[in-house]
Amino acid sequence: MPFPSRGYAALSSTSPLSLFHFVRRDPRADDVVIEILYCGICHSDLHNVRNDWGYSKYPMVPGHEIVGRVIQIGASVTKFKVDDAVGVGCLVDSCRTCQPCQKGDEQFCVKQPTYGYGSLDRHDGQATQGGFSDVIVVSQDFVLRIPNGLELSRAAPLLCAGITTWSPLKRAHITKGSQVAVVGLGGLGHMAVKLAKGLGAEVTLITRSHDKAEAAQALGIDHVALSGDKKSMSALRGRFDLILDTIPQAHDVNPYMGLLTHGGKLVLVGYFGPLEPPLNTSPLIFGQRSLEGSLIGGIAETQAMLDFCAEHHISADIELMPVQDINTAFERMERSDVKYRFVIDLQTLASL
Ligand SMILES: [Zn+2]
Ligand SMILES: [Zn+2]
Structure with a gap:
């Protein structure tokens, strides 16, 4: 069954983000279904919302510094189980066969990586939607493990x-x-x-x-x-x-x-x-x-970074915001009025 989902979306390059109802795909065998708890705000979210690079598509649910918990797994999933703390960054899929993909540089996939939002899913052509939402469905090969010892909200910005x-x-x-x-x-x-x-x-x-x-x-x-x-x-x-x-x-x-x-x-x-x-x-x-x-990093490299951060007690300095304040967070980020990353608490979606 597909997952009804709620998030905050931009409906055009000039409209503020607002509550948006949509549907996540019916999980495939290798998919992990994640309840999103936190998502950091990156400068590129702002560029994408405003179509600064000229290729934005709407409606758009931005957000690519996602941390949450696994709530369901597909039949062939071996890397994760229900309740695991996990993360998703910019990448949610790639061709997996080209030379960069084989080397673990999925961000340089010659057939274009699939991004968490603003891309089309490689299998069903559905527009991908990002992390300012309550649930996401991602292939296990593009899901990161958040090691014990990292505070989940402060780990979100590590993903980008x-x-x-x-x-x-x-x-x-x-x-x-x-x-x-x-x-x-x-x-x-x-x-x-x-x-x-x-x-x-x-x-x-x-x-x-x-x-x-x-x-x-x-x-x-x-x-x-x-x-x-x-x-x-x-x-x-x-x-x-x-x-x-x-x-x-x-x-x-x-x-x-x-x-x-x-x-x-x-x-x-x-x-x-x-x-x-x-x-x-x-x-x-x-x-x-x-x-x-330099452009983000590959999946294995991202996992190595997360493991290093847990071992060395490194995480982001954040200001946690409820989702209904997301537009204020965007405005303040533009003025550099944040030390040093806004993270949206998506659990606040439940009360809306
Ligand atoms: Zn980013
Ligand atoms: Zn590739």
């Missing part, structure tokens, strides 16, 4: 903000003694700081905001540099193995490239589109430095 920053840290082999800089201190930035510290790196926050510089002390950051202060920026020249740039809009990366060591890299995780002003390639050529992009 966590994996987005974890993947480039691991690819750069960040370990004890590595020098890492994080540019920007929002949802992504604060996870980057916590994960880099967890891996043993010495971490510097680069921010233009005095307020954020002060707040960063509470995250256990080692050093703070104000990007507008030329003297403290030039003192950092040649220092970093990795710079994680989490700024979510067009900006100038040139001041950061010279801060990398020979062979170091700057990884963009928060923004896609043209950089302004254009990139000066001299620091790349003369220091063999590189500029890279």
Whole structure:
């Protein structure tokens, strides 16, 4: 039987999210049915709701930092049982046979991964709908286990903000003694700081905001540099193995490239589109430095990140909101008025 579901949906690029009734698919043999408890709000939810990237379809239930409990499993499900604490991130399916899928990089599936919302299901063509809802049906291969010891509401942002920053840290082999800089201190930035510290790196926050510089002390950051202060920026020249740039809009990366060591890299995780002003390639050529992009992470990699977080007691700093305040949360996020991630409590849907 299909699952009647309730969520908060955008009906157009200009309408606020409102209560929306829809139907989740009849669970297939490999499906896990999850009662959604919490879902974090990511900047890309806002971009999608407003059709900033030009391909949004409505009605749209956004949300891709989902944590909940298993309430039903299909006949061939072996990885989960009823009552397990589980998570779902951006990805809910992929072709599973192409080279990236075989390597565990499902986010780069050559036949397009299926996203938790804004995609069409590969089997029945139904539009997928995301996590600001009460229930979701997902193939077991795209469901993550939330290890014991992680508080469920604070684990939700790990499903996007966590994996987005974890993947480039691991690819750069960040370990004890590595020098890492994080540019920007929002949802992504604060996870980057916590994960880099967890891996043993010495971490510097680069921010233009005095307020954020002060707040960063509470995250256990080692050093703070104000990007507008030329003297403290030039003192950092040649220092970093990795710079994680989490700024979510067009900006100038040139001041950061010279801060990398020979062979170091700057990884963009928060923004896609043209950089302004254009990139000066001299620091790349003369220091063999590189500029890279990174997109979430694969399923196995996401599970490894969650296990690491449980072991090292790492989770997001959140502000928990009832679902009826979701539009306020979106507005406040746009003004950067959040430390550091809004998480919606979907159990509040029951009272509406
Ligand atoms: Zn996201
Ligand atoms: Zn594939």
